[in-house]
Amino acid sequence: MAKKKYKDPLRRRILRDLIGDWGKYLAIFLFLAVFIGFEAGYIIADTSMQIAYTDGMKNRHVESGHFILHDKADKELIKKLEKEDISVAEQYYLDKQTTGSNTIRIYKMRGKGEVNEPCLMDGEYPEAADEIAVDRLYAEKNGIKIGDTIPAGKLDMKVTGTIALPDYSCLYKNNSDMMFNATHFSVGLVTDKAFKDLGTGGLSRCYTWYNDDRSLDLKERNDKAEDIKDILVDDIYRTGNMLEDFVQYDDNNAIIFAGDDMSGDKAMFTAMLYIIIVVLAFIMAILAKSTIEQESQAIGTLRASGYTRGELVRHYMAAPVITALIAALIGNILGYTAMKYIVVDMYYNSYSLPLYETIWSPEAFLKTTVGPLIVLTVVTFLYLSRALRVPPLQFLRGEIRSSKKTRVMKLRRFSFMTRYRERVLFQNIPAYIVLVFGISFAGLLLFFGLGLQPLMDNFKDDVLSSRIAEYQYVLQTPVEVDDDDAEKYSAATLLEPSHDEEITIYGIEKDSEYMDDLKLPDNEKATEEADKKGTVFNVMVSEGYLEKYRCEVGDTIKLHEKYEDKTYRFRIKGTYKYDAALAFFLDRAALNACFDRDEDSFSGYFSDKELTEIDEGDIATIIRENDLTAIADQLEDSFGSIFPMFTGFAIIMYILLMYLLGRMIIERNAKNVSMLKILGYTDREVSRLYNRATGIVAMAAVVLTIPLVEAIFRVIWRYVMFEISGWLTFYEPPSFYIKMVLFGFAAYFLVYLLQMRKIRRIPMGEALKSME
Template sequence: MILRKTIPRTIKEKKFQYAGVIILLMLAVMLYVSLSMAITTLEERNVAFKQDYKQETFHWMSSQPLSGAEMSELEKKYDLTLEERSYQDINTDDTTTLRLFNKTEEVNIPYISEGEMPQQLGEVAIAKTFGDKNGISIGDTISIGGTEVMVTGYVFLPDYIYMIEQQTDLLSDPSQFGVGVTTSETLEAVKGTEQHQTLGWNTSNEVPDELRSEVNNRSTLLQFVGHDDNARIEFVESEIEGAGSLITTLPLIILALSLAMVLLLLKRRLELQRKEIGTLMALGYRKSELRRNYLGYAYVIGLTGTILGIIVGAALSLPLSDLYANYFNLPALSRFDFDPMVLVIGFIIPLVLLLILTTFVINRRLKTEPLTLLRPKEISSGKKSWFEKLPWFNKGGFIRRFRLRLLVRSKARSFYIFLGVMFSTVLLVFGLITFNSMDRLVETTYEDIQTYDYAVHYSSLQTDPTSGGGSPYTMAEVKVEGEKVSLYGVEPDTDFLKLISDGELLNERLNDGAVVSRPFAAIHGVKDGDSITLTNSFNDDEKKVEIAGVADVFIGSSLYLPHEEVNAFLSYPEDAYTSVWQDEKPTQTDNVFLIEDKQKVIDSFESTSGATRNSVIGMSVFAVLIGVIVLTLLTNLIVEENSPSISLFKVMGYHDKEVSKLVLSVYTPIVFVSYFISIPLASVVLEQSMNSLVQQTGFIFPTDVAWWMVVIGFVVIGLTYWMSLALSKRKLKNVSLEEALKKQQD
């Protein structure tokens, strides 16, 4: 039909506007497709690795390993597969630790991605990310614990998907910690303290209810960790779960913005061509023919945007999948897990929504009679809104009154500008809060609260007085409402742990009740004055305590009580302790189960801050891009709609700057009102998101907004708005003086 020839001509004339909405639609589809496919690939690899290589259901460490007969008895009784595994932590240099395991055959079976499994004395396989970060390749010879060994391959372990040294660590840093596999002979030859753990697996992937108590009765448990509580396993599960909301929420918001822009463009096109539509209808064109013609704009935008989004998203999913795999130390068991439904949804949903909404807009215009369309549009009655009736509204000069009237009578434009700025601001503030939270989390948790340098955990209860000025404490695992919690029995006057909340020291409150961490309070929904019941994990004894305060401990669901009170609850001797905080560097001995070096944790955070900064920069660029596109499209439409008024102002002698101030800059208050409203909104949304994931991740970010974030955000949003105005002013300058005369002729 001849009408279809107008579509490419119109798009060519308004190429900037149509290119903008196509880019918005492409970004929405691209984000959905790339994130969905990357997460699908991550999930498929995780499931395959877990099942094929028998990821542990649980593991424990006890003061004395169980005998073979006891292991066989437990296997039969609880239908389990149990296997002993030994390991050593070896310092390859002053800051780097390699955890070497002996090869297992039935649980946590190692996967060799490149090279070969170690077969004889002096051979090891290491994690690829650890090798890459430390410049170690297959075939290299390295020195570990005074023994020269050769690297024969790269290995992945099912229980070290998130490769962290301690369960309480937040970030994985392969440059400082890695894992490896070697032969039992090599492990024995290496100089160091060997640790032993028992791995358990069953087909139901559930920990038997009585198993923990029974093992503890046979040999005192030092550690019992189910897969649900294992951060090295659970963190990837939490990432997959948390990414689900991001996959849908962010693309849907951008999709909504792009649909709104398309509808505005189409509505404007129908308004400009009302007489042409009336003429065509009078000549005999059916409404269905006209509808198909104007739906052509939606088809061009929808097909171009979705197809480009799918292509770019699918291509982007490959490096994203590899990035996830490297971060989580997952082997590439499959290169690309293609999910056709992602492509179908990414193509069908945006296109269908676009066609439905544009059909609705077109039908509203086509309901008008041809004669009505041929007549000049009726002049508005000029009925004032309640806002315009306010006494101060009509005060001041013409410029002020014109700007206010234009602002009040352009509610839809103001609303879209408000939403566009809000979306950009929320993304920007998200990034800034995340960046600041990492620094504050380190400073508060590891410098202000945990003032010790080392934490020494023993393999059995200690009663001897500590030496070197250390502070003994008891640490145990208890249950609160069925959830496992780390219980600390501490001396209220200790100098090695300062439980603070907004600068207030809470240690003295330990005599009145329990002080809990921020994650504990978020998971259980408790605050000062509430009561909770502790359950001993071994004998089901219960103890009711009152919450005396919530400390700014952002990592781990933990609870603090006086040392003597905890020992009494656990039936330990009054002066017993399991661990010691101290400043002196401890020596690894046979009765030392674990040594925590706080400085290594801080260094890990600092070494990974570069990636955080890059993510913040990327999010900021994305926010600015969205803001520029949305604001420029809207300001362009404003210029187009007000071209007769702009032309008339020019005829009257107004300069371009004055006209711009009258027509374009009128929305400046909306931009900055939206910005300042969005700041607390972003903080609240991020806080709610963190609270919803804290049970899976075990940590929570502080979401306070600092003054420098407000300043940086203000500058970025201001520059974004200035860029959109600068682009639209070029269009304003091109409005000719004849536009006003043309309008009068119409």
């Protein structure tokens, strides 16, 4: 008869370990599931939205560019343009005032297959003359519901639906605006009759062009745009018409900004997940090692009975790896369900994107399931392989904890309690290293969770205190104004070559009343020699520029034109406190000379009051208080919901780290705890020995790692700042640091209560077990 083959009974332990030590494994599970869920949700939502965005551009025939003419284009012009292998479409719009001082840009309804085809997000398209469909994001931000009536100029119109237009995925009113503004600006679609009824006030004769060849690269698209522009300029000479605006696809922030911004944070979130995974891997390894120490004699017996080291490594890896596997899978499910919506909401809260479909993301699966599992498995495997390398006899003797080389540390003559705690500290150095590392990382999360708001508030204060005037008019065409408040300025925009970032060059009046604290540098010689190649103009630069590009006074900076291969050289003579943008300042005459403009040329006015005599059609944009703080406002608006989440992550991390490692230290010393109780120590006194040791390390880590964490955050912040235009100076008020410490203390207090419960539950018999 064949002998019965027995299955490995150690396998049955795995489930019992998981159930028996549920607190530990639940903590690991939650830790992983939450972070993996968020990262998976981010990748899934981001990928799905990206596809919706790019498909929207393609399937809804987004324009290759548009231009606005003062008068209607005649047939000859259209014919000339269409010879350039493009299709030209008339897409006139009306800018009308709506609720409050908001602007709604109204287009005629666009049909299926037309350029810039709309996506209906909810409700219906308008059919009657008093109906309108408005941008979905604007409607949400202003509490407009389908069925509501909103003003559009002098008419009231019923909102029948919400839409997303591919040419306004980001609601920039003017392409030259510093930031989009979904709260105060919307687009809308009406019927042809409604468009006629609205009158011609605020009419812009806008024409889109659509390249027949969709495979053109950037340079070819630019060349084509230049050709179109040349034709338009020629036409102006021919007909006397005026070109009011010309924006090609690649320069149109309303189209490309959302696409450029999406996925921008993916690398940061992925890095964050993997840092957490590595921290967790070490926690798991330390916990597994602690289990090995507690079971050392049973392990010795198993090894003496013939179990190989590999079999035991696999056995002790099983419970944590199974926990991680389940957490990763649940995390992925969370990613496809609840967590996805956080990121989707974040995007929908910033951009007017079309409807999306959730897609299966292999990237999310690889990055959030396969990757973390590999990291956790490898780290745990290496740690356990090393821990189980001890010979069986040492396991049997329970001699695996201290190597022969370890010398008993001589402690100074503190009280017994202090010395005992020091012993606990020295005994658990690897665990405490992980604790300090984890707390540092949680502190970094707190910088994002709690630190960004005060940073932005400070930025707004700085911007407002350093603004030049209440109103800054940017003109389409130079218009003279007879007003004492109005002060002319010239401006130009150049690119910083290393990051292609736009730098505004301001030409200021020498005796400026608005910038009387600005000491303009001398440029007389440079102005005279402006025609000469390599002339260097002296400038004052905004402090943000110096910080961002790490320049010094005396440096010479080279900037270049956006489309032309022309370079300008500027020497930094000093700094000026101007936080709204990265800017250079010199006198107006020098700027005009530098850019080969007429001596009296100007770009607009600074004014502390509204300049009503300028015709609306002559104004490109007016920069007001809201426009200056738009970057911070929009960042707050887009990421406001994410900030508390980071705080939540940080607190979860604080609690779980302190709980898992504190618990491990108590479990590891269960016999000692039991013996102390037998000797007459109260639970509170035992807690003072073991919990306080962890508490001291945790609290010291919370406080002492702040400078390190701040230094890391500054590096990350710098990196983030290079992703956007401008510069937000790092600043945190003292209250932020106090909050940070308080969160750490609160987390520890909660863990302290849990650990007290654990200590209370250790029976006195524990110490006697080995003596049975």
